[in-house]
Amino acid sequence: MTDESKTYTLLPEQEFRLEVDFASTAIVQLKSGTAEIFGAELAPATIYSFSGQKVAIFSWHGCTLEIQGACSVQYVAEETPMHSYLNLHTALAQQRTAATASQGSGPVVLVLGPTDAGKSSLSKILLNYAVRQQHHPIFVNLDPAEGSIAMPGTLSAAPMLHLVDPVDEFSAIGLDKTGEMAAPLCFHYGFAASGDNPKLFRLLITKLASAVHARLKHDTASRQAGLIIDTGGTIDPNSYDIIKECVDVFNVTAIVILGHERLYSDMNRLYTNSSAISVVKLAKSGGVVNRDKDYLRQAQQRAIKKYFYGSAQCEYSPFSAIAWYQDLKIYRVEDSIAPTSALPLGLDRKVSETQTVPMDPGPILLHSILTVSSLDSTEDESKILESSAIGFVYVSAVNERKSTITVLSPIPGRLPRKYLLLSSFKWMEM
Numbered sequence: 392m393t394d395e396s397k398t399y400t401l402l403p404e405q406e407f408r409l410e411v412d413f414a415s416t417a418i419v420q421l422k423s424g425t426a427e428i429f430g431a432e433l434a435p436a437t438i439y440s441f442s443g444q445k446v447a448i449f450s451w452h453g454c455t456l457e458i459q460g461a462c463s464v465q466y467v468a469e470e471t472p473m474h475s476y477l478n479l480h481t482a483l484a485q486q487r488t489a490a491t492a493s494q495g496s497g498p499v500v501l502v503l504g505p506t507d508a509g510k511s512s513l514s515k516i517l518l519n520y521a522v523r524q525q526h527h528p529i530f531v532n533l534d535p536a537e538g539s540i541a542m543p544g545t546l547s548a549a550p551m552l553h554l555v556d557p558v559d560e561f562s563a564i565g566l567d568k569t570g571e572m573a574a575p576l577c578f579h580y581g582f583a584a585s586g587d588n589p590k591l592f593r594l595l596i597t598k599l600a601s602a603v604h605a606r607l608k609h610d611t612a613s614r615q616a617g618l619i620i621d622t623g624g625t626i627d628p629n630s631y632d633i634i635k636e637c638v639d640v641f642n643v644t645a646i647v648i649l650g651h652e653r654l655y656s657d658m659n660r661l662y663t664n665s666s667a668i669s670v671v672k673l674a675k676s677g678g679v680v681n682r683d684k685d686y687l688r689q690a691q692q693r694a695i696k697k698y699f700y701g702s703a704q705c706e707y708s709p710f711s712a713i714a715w716y717q718d719l720k721i722y723r724v725e726d727s728i729a730p731t732s733a734l735p736l737g738l739d740r741k742v743s744e745t746q747t748v749p750m751d752p753g754p755i756l757l758h759s760i761l762t763v764s765s766l767d768s769t770e771d772e773s774k775i776l777e778s779s780a781i782g783f784v785y786v787s788a789v790n791e792r793k794s795t796i797t798v799l800s801p802i803p804g805r806l807p808r809k810y811l812l813l814s815s816f817k818w819m820e821m
């Protein structure tokens with residue numbers, strides 16, 4: 392990192408965009424005026440340190456920023472879609488006010504679009520603007536690629552009690568064991584995209600939706616604030632069934648499409664007769680950056696590391712524990728790529744996609760992430776995929792001779808449950 396610092400002045404409604412590589416760090420300070428990162432206001436004279444991130448610092452009224460360190464890209468942009476995003480927020484805020492007055496339900500927004508359209512960024516903006524007005528919607532993450540709330544390979548939901556942090560974003564918070572969620576609720580999916588196992592994906596969104604609705608029943612404030620649902624890049628007409636399922640199970644009231652005309656027109660046609668659902672098209676920001684596979688892999692590795700070790704702002708000390716093979720019941724999802732002819736008689740591929748198979752512990756587990764299931768010994772083991780996750784462990788060593796595995800865990804002591812699910816994500820602790 393160079394010590395050289397640069398000062399930028401943003402006029403009202405301008406945006407400073409920066410990209411920082413994983414190996415570099417850039418420090419941002421707000422020197423005067425006001426500015427926000429994806430809707431979260433920056434505090435003056437506070438150090439915001441970015442690494443491996445692509446960020447937009449937007450100012451409604453103008454500001455001066457000081458940037459220090461090595462950015463691979465940095466520039467001031469004059470054109471942004473922030474007005475249309477604010478208009479959407481204003482409409483949602485009116486629906487929340489009406490819901491509060493009538494004791495009804497707030498808006499349920501499904502954000503759709505291709506990969507790298509700015510869906511997560513728009514979700515953060517809508518959540519932060521709501522929180523800034525004392526509304527606390529529930530954020531539902533149906534994009535398993537990055538693990539924004541918990542861990543890559545999961546589908547999750549969390550009440551937004553605070554702003555999304557400009558640096559740490561949705562940092563990992565403790566997971567709840569019950570179906571009724573207080574902290575984030577999380578289900579093991581094990582893959583990076585909805586298309587990797589559509590049948591399981593659909594099963595899990597149904598489970599997640601019913602857990603979210605169970606919470607909304609008792610939590611008036613969240614019910615009136617509504618839901619913001621972020622998705623992966625679901626634009627292929629073959630995956631419209633998944634979109635329809637999301638709309639149905641979450642009772643979506645607004646579908647927001649970012650930067651994709653055909654998807655907008657298809658959704659408009661699908662829901663044209665539905666007065667309860669509005670379909671809205673928004674422009675993609677010119678600042679949204681396409682991320683290549685290598686970037687995504689590094690972002691996933693960082694999310695896994697963050698789960699165990701926290702971040703520079705909030706460090707955790709994970710614990711190492713030994714578990715004996717005999718005390719573990721490890722399952723993996725039935726291989727969905729097996730040809731139908733290779734499946735046992737009577738089992739078609741669609742059924743097999745939501746079946747689990749038991750696994751013998753062994754060297755194959757090394758460097759794996761295991762989801763600790765909330766399933767307990769009194770429950771039917773076939774329900775393991777439908778049970779929420781209570782946490783995750785990383786397998787740092789396997790000792791065949793002693794029949795043990797060593798796991799890294801955020802909490803000390805023995806594993807709280809014996810039922811574990813193998814994720815397709817691996818991690819090398821460094």
Ligand SMILES: Nc1ncnc2c1ncn2[C@@H]1O[C@H](COP(=O)(O)OP(=O)(O)OP(=O)(O)O)[C@@H](O)[C@H]1O
Binds near residue numbers: 513536681
């Ligand atoms: N206005 C902007 N200026 C600079 N960077 C931006 C801007 N908007 C978004 N980005 C960055 O572009 C990248 C892609 O944006 P985002 O994650 O919101 O897209 P997405 O549609 O959710 O992608 P995916 O489908 O892959 O999850 C992110 O790194 C984000 O921080």
